Structures are given as structure tokens and as C-alpha cells.
Amino acid sequence: MKQSALLVDFYELTMAAAYYEFKPNAQATFDLFVRKLPKDRTFLIACGIDDALGYLQNFSFSKEDIEYLKSFNFKPAFLRFLAKLKFTGDVWAVKEGTIVFAEEPILRITAPLCEAQLVESYLLNTLNVQIAIASKAVRVVMAAGQRPVYDFSFRRTHGVDAGLKAAKASYIAGCYGTSNVLAGKLFNIGVVGTMAHSYVMSFDTELESFKAYAEIFPDQSILLLDTYNYQDGIKNAISVANQLKQKGFRLLGVRLDSGNLVRESKKIRQLLKEADLGFVKIFASGNLDEYKIKSLVTQNAQINGFGVGTNMGVSADAPSCDVIYKMSEITNKSGKFYPTMKFSQKKNTFPGRKQIYRFKSRDGQYRQDVLALEDEKIKAEPLLVKRMQAGRLLHPECAIDKTREFVRNQLKKMPARFKEIKSKAAYPVKKSSRLKKMVLDISQNRKEKQNIV
């Protein structure tokens, strides 16, 4: 989908106006990365790369955009320049779904300065939310172990775009499906659903409501047990399950949405067993997150699958990741690239055109990453891959199921201590000695310059 090129912060336009005037031929490299991992996270899942590339591919200002920009005091020549602008840069990125760590470039852009600057806000916007939610969802999935997790978040996500991205990101992270029907259609994800309390309430009795549902969906019914109380809920569900049995169908499951899920699920499992309905699955929902699921699993709650909404869909404990977009190189007057970095208080960045190298142990487990300059010869897997050349997409996106599989395979290679829900372990991301020397040289150079000024 073509997005408006007005999805910029205004300062990108004012800066571009200055570049157009004073640095018309400048080119620069920018890194998009996460400065610091959010609370309790030991790694992130890169997600949204293809949306970012799609935006770059279709980047252009419409006539109406330019018309609107005339209401500010930009020079006509600059607006004519914008009217013709396309993205013509090179883009390197990690593969969609890659496990990444703080300070590692997820996307690296080398382009004419104006272009690189004008795409900043959209790139951050689309990657921030998808990385945040994929990185939250993978924790929920890890906590659930072998039990499937379903995305139920649409109603509490931040608008339509967020709802769709949440469904996609959590599927990539390992969820089994979503309640969001449009996401199911757009991304070819399985959709799931049960019934709401209002459904049960709309019938004279709970039993009547269960029977009606089971009549229409005899092999797909999941009955919600807590509209009034669990005791009656399970009694009615068992009665319906027995009727279905007589017709040769199986009640698919029951859903618990409140109360003490450990206690209720054990009681209900017992009652189902006694009724010879051991095949009926117990699903749980209701304000769940990775911490609660971990606790349920630890206490041996008799739950076969989880529906997770709000907390996963807005990544409630870390609703944004500290994703930033920083210049690492710029051309001088003769067109040669030289490395640059930001020095301000505790917010240094790394200069130069960089690559991430991932080292594995002999057993195939991830051991450490090294952030190095692109032209260093390092014998490990480089994670950044060229995806665009001169504004042209080099290879299309990966199918969503392959990306999901890729995430799952990487998780197997992550040592266990990084997969705990509350881990203090920090995966080592070292800087190559050449990169460290470059930082020192630039600082030194800058100090000398300041002394001269």
C-alpha cells in the first residue's frame, strides 16, 4: 500500500530544505537500531522490514501533498524538487524475524541526504511497533511452552493499522492464529474465536445459548464458562458435550476468562474426565501475559491453549522500543564518505558502515555477536543483507510462514539463559577493534577541532 510521503515529522522537511540549499550532493548512511533493550527483554525480534522497504519503493509526494506544503514558507524550487523526489538509495537489512540486540543496525540506508532524512519517521514508526510486539509475543509464546497462543488483541491495539500489525507480528513470533478476521485474510493467518459473555446473556439460559452454538458449529464449539459461574458453566457444557457425542461430534473446548485459573482448570479437567470427555480442550484468556502464563504453567494449570489480548497487542510493559535512526557516515565536499557519530551525554552512536557478525558455538548455539565495519574480514555469519540497490528492491519478501519458521529455528539456537521470562543474562555484542579505533579517532579529531574553533 502506498503511504503518504507527508508521514514525516515537520523538521525533516525543514532540514531537507537546508540540505537542498547547502548540501545538494551530499550522501549519507543512517543506521536504524534499538538503543537499549526494554525491561526483562534479552533480545528482540526484527519485524516490519518489508513494510519499511515497501514504503521506500513507493516514496513520492503527491500533487496534494505539495499543495499543502505551499502553506509553509518553503522556497518554490525546493517544492519542485520534492515533487519529483524518489528514493534512490541502497538498503541493507537483517532478515525479517531475525533475533537482534541493542546497538545492532536492523536497517542501514545509504542515500542522498535529503532522501535518507525524509524517510526517517515512517521507518521508525513502522519498525518500532512491529519489533515491540513481536518481541513481546515471543516471550508469551516461550512462556506457554508447547501450548498454542492466539492473538486476541485487536480491540485494545492502537487503531486499525496497529491491530493488523499486532496480529502479523505475534504470528511471526510463534502465535498459532488470531481473532482478527481482516488480518487472517490479508496475511493468510488462521483465525479463531469462541463466544462472548453477551452471547450467553442474550439467551434465557446459559444451556440454551450453548446448545444453539453447538447446533451450528458441532465440531468447532468452544463454550465460555464464566458468564454466571463456573459450576453451572461446566455442568451445562458437559450436558452439551454429551448431546454432541450422541450425534457423533466432539465438543472442541471450553474457555475460562476469569477467576483462579489454576484451581478452576483443575476442577474442570477433573469433571470432564469423570464425564468421559477427556478430549475437550480447556482454553484460558483474560488479561494474560508471559508472567501469568509462566505462573499457570508452573502450577500445572490444566490449560491447553491461551488467548492473549491487550498485554501482548500493545506490549503493555514496554509499549515502544527505544528505536532510533542515526547518521553514521556522510560525504565531504569531494564526495568521499567519512564516518561520523553523535557525542552527546551518554548517547554516543557508532560510526561507519557496519555489519553484524553472529558467532556460533560448536554445538550450533549462538555464542556472541560482533559489530564491525563492513569491509572487515570476519569469519562468522553476516546478518545484514542488501535488499535495495539504487531504490530498486533486490528480492521480494519472505512468506510469513517461512519467517515464523525462521524465528522458531533461531530460538532453538538461543542458549536457555536468554529465554527465561525474567533473565538478567546479557548476550555479548562486542565491537571489533577497528570499530573501537574509529570511535577513538573521531573523538580525538573532534577534540582537536574544538580546540581550534
Add this chain to the structure above:
Amino acid sequence: MKQSALLVDFYELTMAAAYYEFKPNAQATFDLFVRKLPKDRTFLIACGIDDALGYLQNFSFSKEDIEYLKSFNFKPAFLRFLAKLKFTGDVWAVKEGTIVFAEEPILRITAPLCEAQLVESYLLNTLNVQIAIASKAVRVVMAAGQRPVYDFSFRRTHGVDAGLKAAKASYIAGCYGTSNVLAGKLFNIGVVGTMAHSYVMSFDTELESFKAYAEIFPDQSILLLDTYNYQDGIKNAISVANQLKQKGFRLLGVRLDSGNLVRESKKIRQLLKEADLGFVKIFASGNLDEYKIKSLVTQNAQINGFGVGTNMGVSADAPSCDVIYKMSEITNKSGKFYPTMKFSQKKNTFPGRKQIYRFKSRDGQYRQDVLALEDEKIKAEPLLVKRMQAGRLLHPECAIDKTREFVRNQLKKMPARFKEIKSKAAYPVKKSSRLKKMVLDISQNRKEKQNIV
């Protein structure tokens, strides 16, 4: 904008299929409300009402939607029914921007049961995010007192839709403008911007970068001071301000984005005064929220305005509000409405067709609200207004500036204790005695029924 009718949770479709079969003529009333106020909030700002109404007005399934739904095992007759479905209900809502409290219906829908059910998820989705962000932004605005607050959140909001809604919601809540250019265009909000660190870095020296900017925007420049260090930053800014002065222009401002903002702003204010540049405004940004702004204001930081991003744009400490959609009435077989409610553990709802009445003290200050049945005669301002009749919009939305003004006027009527950033005060929302009696009657009735069953 027409939104897809597939923006539903799957269970709404399965429930609708059951209603179609077993309750084709049922009508129901649903209340959309917030169950519990988020942390530290004493009130909420209702926001997104017009998006909700716009959705209802345009609600319909497209041919492609129906085609997709054929991949599930719905009966053909039900899909034919969906293909023709429009929203034909009545809608009552509070005015956009209304101050609301927990348990108060923000939107009340009376419609054929299927219709009322199928719109649930979208209504929750669009209102949740806008209420959450408007209710966060109003806190930031209150903390800033007379100083303007600008929305800088686009890059960290949850996608494009969220970015636009955050700009709109925070403007309604009292912000002065946004950095989001598309939001500026779509909602006619003022857009603002300064420069990024990368801009400063793209020049050989900071001074050069400031001069270039001031040459293009001589009366609109806000210079970013912390790319390298504040000491040089302010020296260079003063030098540029003096050059502008000679040409008859005034440097608009400087921006501080890191470090100790109290100390730095005081130092910089002093240096500006000494340089006879007292008119230069000092803006601050960098991970601000209402708590930090309150602290800055209390410590007399010399800051004239705030740019607030992430924390406001995702309502970081409460990224969702506990917004729910519950049935309060349904018709019986003879078509008469009878009240209904949910009883499950600690999650009771209020039955019947309700109205909110707001009582004022003699001095015009808000005193208390009463949640009552619609047909009670109560001498206070009713907050719910009829917005749709039989699917037809009764009056168009209010202009955004009028809504913003409305919020501001209401804030004046809120007693001070509810406007503290960390208030423990709870605004009284009482239930009328008829409403309380209705709850008792229904519980009693239900117990008797259970005994019979």
C-alpha cells in the same frame, strides 16, 4: 474513510451466525465504557466518537469480504444476510471531548442483535486508543500549566493510524500542535519542528549548521543545542542570534534534548539574557511525560514549551484503557426489552438503558455524576446525546478547535484535587436508587431461576 467490516474478532461472526439462526428478530442495547480508571488517572477524555459513528454509518461487507468468509463453514443463507447488512441502530454518545469516569457509558447502541455484535471490536479499537491518548495528553498539558506542549510522538506510535490519532487526540486534549505533517493536513492542526542531531552532524561544524538553517528560516529557527555539548551549543546559537538580529530577525528558540534540563535551562537563560537575547525561547524534549514536566516546572526550569513524544503518544504507563462493550438490554420473544447484566466474579455490569447526569455546585464546579435509567426525571445535565437514529447520523461532528475549547472549559470546572498528576481523589459517580433496585431485582430473579434449573 470506509473501513473493512472484517475488522471483527472471529467470534462476532460465529455469534452472529447463531443469532441469525435462533434470534433473527432480537434487538439489544450495548454500553461501551471503561471498567476501571488507569493508574493515577482521576478522569478520562472521551475521544474518537466521530470515528465510531463514521464506521457505523459506512458499515457493510464487500463482495471480497463475503468471498473470504466462504472459506469458513458458515451457511450460505447467513453469508447472503451479511452481504446485505447495514447498521440500522440508534446511537447515543457523550459529546467528543467529554470528561468521563469509570462505568459511565461513552456510547450506547440499541440495534438488531447481529449488528450490535458485529461492530463491537472496531468500536472498542477506535475508542480505546483515542481515549487512552487524550487522557494521557491532558495530564501532560495540565502539568505544563501555561507552557505549550507539542506532540512529537509519530515515530514511536503504533503505526500510521495510531500516529494520526495520537496527534488528533493530544490536540483535543490541549496540545498546541504536532510534528506530524499528515496529521496537520488532515485535521488542520498547526505543525512544528526544529532540527535533528543528524542535521547538525551533517555539517563540518555546529556553527555552520545553525547558520545554514537560520539563513533559510530566519524568523522560525529553533536550534538544537546538545549534539556535541551545551557549552558550545549555546555559544554557537548566540552567535547566530546576533547575526540574525543585525538583519532584523529574531532567533525563535533553542531546544534542549538531554542532560539536566533544570540546570542547563537556567544556565542558558542566563547566557541569553546577558547577550540581550531575552526573547529567544527555550524548548525542551527528550523522553518527557507529565511527571518529569511537573518536576521541571516545580524546580523553576527556564523552559517555554515542551515537545513530548513516546510517553504521550503511546500513553506509556497505561497504553490501553479497560474499555469494554457490554449488553444491558435484550428483547424477549414478544419484542419487549428487558434489562440484563453480567454477574461473573467481580465483573458485574449495570443493566438497562442508562443516562449519565452531571451535577454542578453553585459555583459551577463539577460536584458528582449520577448513573441512572434513561426515563428517570433527574435535574442535572444529561451527558448522553442521540447521535444516530435508525442508522442515520443526526448531526455532524464538531470542529476540532471547538472540541479542544470544550475540553479546556470542562477542565476549569473540575475541582483542583482531580487535576493533580498523582491524585488519590475519586470523583463520585453514584447510581440512582432505581438503577440499584434493578440490579437487585435481576440478581434475585437469577437466583430463583437457578434454583429451578
